[in-house]
Amino acid sequence: MSDHPIRIHPTAIKGRGTSSRTPSRFDTDAREAVDDGWTGVDAPVDGDDPFDNPTPPATEVRFEDAKRVLSRNDSPDIPFDRSINPYRGCEHGCVYCFARPTHSYLGLSPGLDFETIIIAKRNVAAALRAEMAHRDYAPGQLAIGTATDCYQPVERELRLTRSVIEVLKKARHPFALVTKSSAVERDLDLIAPMAADRLAAVYLTITTLDPKLSRILEPRAASPARRLETIRRLVAAGVPVGVSLAPQIPFVNEDMEQVMAAAFDAGARSAFYTVLRLPWELTDVFREWLEVHYPQRAGRIISRIQDMRGGKDYDSDFATRMTGExxxxxxxxxxxxxxxxxxxxxxxRITLDFSQFRPPSRDVRQASLF
Structure with missing residues (x-):
């Protein structure tokens, strides 16, 4: 028997972006699956070992009441100064998601927990209404779905994003949202009239046109073809649509020009991109994904990423974090x-009109006089 246990190679879980619960940076200890000679490829399977035939993890929704739901930022490389996320975590399971490390603040794993334990802010509409009703509130560039996809699968039943848009519509507050989901079409009855008044815009993220790559890169998001169809339907309804090409990953999604051509043909008229960001624990999540799906080129991919980050996996400098160097x-x-x-x-440029804002009543129980 070897003196040094061999780390068990991670395996992909169908429908999930990662296959392990990567430890949080706040954990005091960490556990790793290893072959200690008693189990492994040649060992008999008796069902008692937790690594034998693991059951695919189900999605769990937890609820919270948030005191505040508008997040402010003054980052010079971001075109909005406030955002709202009806959920924490995202079932789409995009392995590259820069928001994964935020689950660490909840005592959860940025790996599998991020895509299987979804926190729903059930009072998000009421909290947003209260914040906008404050006497000092002034409208500004508001983005929905910056650290989660606001139209991830649980939105079908919970309808929290719809409730946010209803509040914004009543207050005449402009917004832009980013999504990979065709579920945004459900809310066209709200979004289209606001878009006609220059109060709404939508950005669809399309990282690749390759459906096989998309299935492992962002396993529970809509297919690339379906996202293009969503662009067509939004444009047909009069909604200004842009395409996000984020993130660009060297030697992985190499079809930027083809994505842009398809999105333009579908009706998108604005576009932006970012390069892959690997803050905190995300570097471990992404490296594991490479081991599973691209073991032969993993070293090359990481080297190119580090070439764009001054030799590191990630550099948080505002001047380069989105585009690299x-x-x-x-x-x-x-x-x-x-x-x-x-x-x-x-x-x-897609421009929104902030002059139409009408703050909600400070007492939500008081009926409007108009």
Missing amino acids: GIWADLIRQRFIKAAGRLGFNRE
Whole structure:
């Protein structure tokens, strides 16, 4: 028997982006599956070992009452100064999601817990109404779904995102939302009239047109073809639509130009991209994903990522965290600029009208006089 246990190679879980509960950076200890000689590939399977035939984890929804739901930021590389996320965690399971480490603040894993334990802010509409009713509140660039997908599967039943849009519609408060889900079409009865009054815009994230890659990269999100159809339906309803090409991952999703061409053909007229960000525990989550799906090129991919981050997995500098630095980052930038210019993206900026805002009554029990 070896003196050094061999780490068990992680295996993919169908429908999940990661296969393990990566420890939180706040954990005092961490556990790792290893082959100690008593179990492993050649050992008999008797069903007693937790690593034998694991049951695919189900999604669990937990509820919370939030005191505040508007998150403020003054980051110079972000085009909005406030955001709202009706949920914590995201069942789409995108392995690259920069928000995964936020689950650590809840004492949960940024790995499997992030996509299987969803926290729903059941009072999100009431809390938003109260914040906007404050005498000092002034409207500004509001984004919905920045650290979660506001139209992830649980939204079908809980309808928290819809309740947020209902509050915004009544207050005439502009917003933009980002999603990978076709479920946004359900709320066109709210979004389309607001868009007609320059109060709403939607961005669809499309990382690749390859359905096989999409299934392992973002396993429970809508297929690329379905997202393109959503763009067509939103545009047909009069909603200004942009496409997010985030994130760009060297040697993984290499079809940026094809995605942009398909999105433009579907009706999107603005576009932006970011390169892969690996803050905190996300670097371990992503490295494990590479071991499972791209073991032969994992080293090359990580090297290119580090080339764009000054030799590190991640650099939080505002000047470079979204686009990276160096030759590889510049290559991606040039590809985007040339494709955008050739196709006609970003010739007209999506602008929203903040002058129409009407604050809600400070006493929600008082009926409106108008």
